[in-house]
Amino acid sequence: MNTQLLIQLLVNGLVVGTLYGVVAMSFVLIYxxxxxxxxxxxxxxLVGAWVCWWLLTKYQVPFYLGxxxxxxxxxxxxxxxxxxxxxxxxxxxxxxVIMVTIALxxxxxxxxxxxxxxxxxxxxxxxxxQNINILGLQVQTVYLMSLAxxxxxxIGMAWxxxxxxxxxxxxxxxxxxxxxxxxxxSVKSVFAMAWAISATVSAxxxxxxAVVNGVSAGLSAYGVKVFPAAILGGLDSxxxxxxGGIIIGLLENVAHFLDxxxxxxxxxxxxxxxxxxxxxxxxxxxxxxGTKDIERV
Amino acid sequence: xxxxxLIPAGDFRTSYAADTTVFPTTTSRNAMILGIVLVCLAPHxxxxxxxxLLIQIGxxxxxxxxxxxxxxxxxxxxxxxxxxxxxxxxTSAYLSNRFGxxxxxxxxxxxxxxxxxxxxxxxxxxxxxxxYLAIATLAAQYILLDFFARAEWFTGxxxxxxxxxxxxxxxxxxxxxxxxxxxxxxxxxxxxLVTNLIRSRDGRALVAVRDHYLSAEIMxxxxxxxxxxxxxxxxxxxxxxxxxxxxxxxxVSNEGFGIDRSIxxxxxxxxxxxxxxxxxxxGTAFMVLLPESMEWxxxxxxxxxxxxxxxxxxxxxxxxxxxxxxxIIVFLVFEPDGLAHRWRQIKAYWKLxxxxx
Numbered sequence: 001m002n003t004q005l006l007i008q009l010l011v012n013g014l015v016v017g018t019l020y021g022v023v024a025m026s027f028v029l030i031y032x033x034x035x036x037x038x039x040x041x042x043x044x045x046l047v048g049a050w051v052c053w054w055l056l057t058k059y060q061v062p063f064y065l066g067x068x069x070x071x072x073x074x075x076x077x078x079x080x081x082x083x084x085x086x087x088x089x090x091x092x093x094x095x096x097v098i099m100v101t102i103a104l105x106x107x108x109x110x111x112x113x114x115x116x117x118x119x120x121x122x123x124x125x126x127x128x129x130q131n132i133n134i135l136g137l138q139v140q141t142v143y144l145m146s147l148a149x150x151x152x153x154x155i156g157m158a159w160x161x162x163x164x165x166x167x168x169x170x171x172x173x174x175x176x177x178x179x180x181x182x183x184x185x186s187v188k189s190v191f192a193m194a195w196a197i198s199a200t201v202s203a204x205x206x207x208x209x210a211v212v213n214g215v216s217a218g219l220s221a222y223g224v225k226v227f228p229a230a231i232l233g234g235l236d237s238x239x240x241x242x243x244g245g246i247i248i249g250l251l252e253n254v255a256h257f258l259d260x261x262x263x264x265x266x267x268x269x270x271x272x273x274x275x276x277x278x279x280x281x282x283x284x285x286x287x288x289x290g291t292k293d294i295e296r297v
Numbered sequence: 298x299x300x301x302x303l304i305p306a307g308d309f310r311t312s313y314a315a316d317t318t319v320f321p322t323t324t325s326r327n328a329m330i331l332g333i334v335l336v337c338l339a340p341h342x343x344x345x346x347x348x349x350l351l352i353q354i355g356x357x358x359x360x361x362x363x364x365x366x367x368x369x370x371x372x373x374x375x376x377x378x379x380x381x382x383x384x385x386x387x388t389s390a391y392l393s394n395r396f397g398x399x400x401x402x403x404x405x406x407x408x409x410x411x412x413x414x415x416x417x418x419x420x421x422x423x424x425x426x427x428x429y430l431a432i433a434t435l436a437a438q439y440i441l442l443d444f445f446a447r448a449e450w451f452t453g454x455x456x457x458x459x460x461x462x463x464x465x466x467x468x469x470x471x472x473x474x475x476x477x478x479x480x481x482x483x484x485x486x487x488x489x490l491v492t493n494l495i496r497s498r499d500g501r502a503l504v505a506v507r508d509h510y511l512s513a514e515i516m517x518x519x520x521x522x523x524x525x526x527x528x529x530x531x532x533x534x535x536x537x538x539x540x541x542x543x544x545x546x547x548x549v550s551n552e553g554f555g556i557d558r559s560i561x562x563x564x565x566x567x568x569x570x571x572x573x574x575x576x577x578x579x580g581t582a583f584m585v586l587l588p589e590s591m592e593w594x595x596x597x598x599x600x601x602x603x604x605x606x607x608x609x610x611x612x613x614x615x616x617x618x619x620x621x622x623x624x625i626i627v628f629l630v631f632e633p634d635g636l637a638h639r640w641r642q643i644k645a646y647w648k649l650x651x652x653x654x
Contacts, residue, residue, distance in 0.1 A: 037428060037431070039376075085626065085630075088630055089629070089630075092629075092633070093372070094374075094428065095368060095372065095374050095571070096629050096633060098374055098428075098431060099563060099567060099625060099629055100625070100626055100629055100630075102376070102560055102563065102625070103560075103564075103621075103622040103623070103625035103626045103629070104622065104626070105622075106557070106560055106618055106619070106621055106622030106625075107619050107622035107623055107626070109618070110615045110616070110618035110619040110622065111615075111619060113615045113618075114612050114615035114616065114619070224435070224439070227432050227435060227436070228436075231429075231432060235428075265447070266447075267443070267446075267447075270443070271439060271440060271443040274436040274439045274440050274443075275436075275440065277432065277433070277436045278418065278421060278433060278436050278437075278440070281421045281425070281429060281432070281433050281436075282421040285421075285424075285425050285429060
């Protein structure tokens with residue numbers, strides 16, 4: 001038993017898991033507020049990461065400026081998607097809405113490949129020191145940054161939903177659109193805001209992943225990992241999504257550990273979340289914290 | 298959702314036989330038979346390139362038809378269709394290589410095996426809302442692709458598996474011209490089968506599940522049964538299509554069964570028309586011809602300013618991908634009933650010409 005490797009992988013899992021959690025959180029946000037299952041979540045990460053990379057390398061914008069510009073861009077980008085593409089789809093059958101997001105993901109991923117190429121581009125170095133020694137464990141600075149950013153975003157999201165007025169409006173809309181409307185909440189702007197926040201949060205996650213691993217088309221894989229995480233946590237639970245993300249991240253790395261130490265099947269960590277997904281759907285389809293009134297037929 | 302058929306006002310059907318007939322009029326039946334006869338002549342008229350396109354339309358048309366059963370008629374969503382298509386391809390190659398079963402029997406057998414695999418993934422989700430089936434099929438897509446890469450005994454791993462050419466009673470069919478008739482026969486049989494299914498009790502149950510599942514359940518339709526059934530049927534046709542694809546190319550490699558192919562299948566049925574059988578074939582033709590026409594366009598535009606701006610030569614693959622996405626969105630927003638609906642409108646227009654009102 002290789003304890004050192006196990007601990008390293010668990011730390012890894014925690015870091016990746018919180019990132020999954022953040023992405024799943026923004027996925028659930030859209031689902032909760034607008035009832036849209038967003039298959040283009042990964043592409044929002046991708047767009048955010050590329051925009052930031054572009055600003056930093058082509059225009060030599062410093063990071064502390066480039067990041068806010070990226071976030072503002074993604075905020076507007078999210079609103080634009082909602083208004084131009086998703087708003088005409090309100091009231092359409094769920095198949096059409098899902099297909100639109102799938103088509104969006106195709107368009108964006110192809111567009112990004114076209115504009116920036118298919119090769120992995122390293123992100124400009126942001127931190128001077130590569131590693132920090134914590135309790136005898138070498139932890140990369142970017143990992144700590146990633147963890148800190150993720151936790152900060154989760155706390156921010158919790159604050160937004162629990163304490164801010166707009167978050168309350170959003171929760172009301174998620175609960176019942178008609179009642180919310182009759183209380184003077186603009187459902188349209190709530191929808192747009194849900195996409196905007198989701199895009200922004202995803203972009204932060206995208207930039208964090210880009211700083212750690214560089215930018216490439218493979219980044220959108222995070223959008224697929226969202227499904228195991230969100231289903232595990234419960235499709236309409238923001239907190240559940242975070243927990244689901246962390247569990248999926250840990251599961252991946254435990255699978256990786258078992259694979260490399262005992263099983264030697266190869267690439268087990270990539271596929272383990274999907275087996276988990278099927279099992280969850282079989283035994284507990286509403287997830288850990290989801291609403292249980294999913295119509296079982 | 299697409300209306301089933303456009304029946305002129307005043308044309309009432311007075312018996313069940315009339316209501317469930319495959320062809321509403323004798324003319325339409327004769328037109329269909331004439332059409333099939335004309336297509337039969339195609340190999341002797343068209344060039345080899347056009348013939349290969351026709352074969353592709355046929356093969357993908359069968360698989361897309363399966364997807365249309367589950368998406369168009371039952372209102373469930375499947376995002377893993379290409380994986381089942383691939384599974385059918387590998388199964389047929391495996392059966393003929395390993396057990397020496399004649400290819401003639403391998404193709405339907407591959408369909409049956411694929412249907413069984415499809416049911417494994419469909420069963421947990423068929424009990425739940427359509428959304429969950431979408432996510433389960435997404436998982437199936439990745440799990441099956443991983444399985445193809447892993448199971449070397451089955452697929453040959455990184456080395457492409459070879460598939461026997463089609464033979465019937467010991468007579469080998471070689472070349473596109475002969476294979477075309479095999480595909481055509483399968484297309485006709487599959488499309489007739491599905492047409493027949495939809496007018497039957499089971500088919501109407503599927504449509505009822507799509508239109509209002511609660512009412513359907515109250516009417517005594519077993520939702521789980523019909524959702525599972527439609528999913529199994531979809532996998533069956535995907536398997537048959539995949540098997541035909543395998544024996545057409547005579548090699549099956551791991552490439553080309555990814556999620557992008559699944560999206561293309563979805564695009565085919567959306568463009569053709571959800572819940573339209575002939576529309577499926579139109580949509581398939583559209584999606585097969587789209588990349589080809591973009592290729593022609595890029596050749597035609599070579600060295601023009603547009604070419605220099607877009608960098609067509611290097612980026613044609615990305616532009617094609619984008620075109621697929623854009624076309625799906627355009628159709629969903631502007632023509633959600635697809636080409637089949639447009640076709641019906643054109644027919645209605647000419648029927649009444651020149652007095653359109």
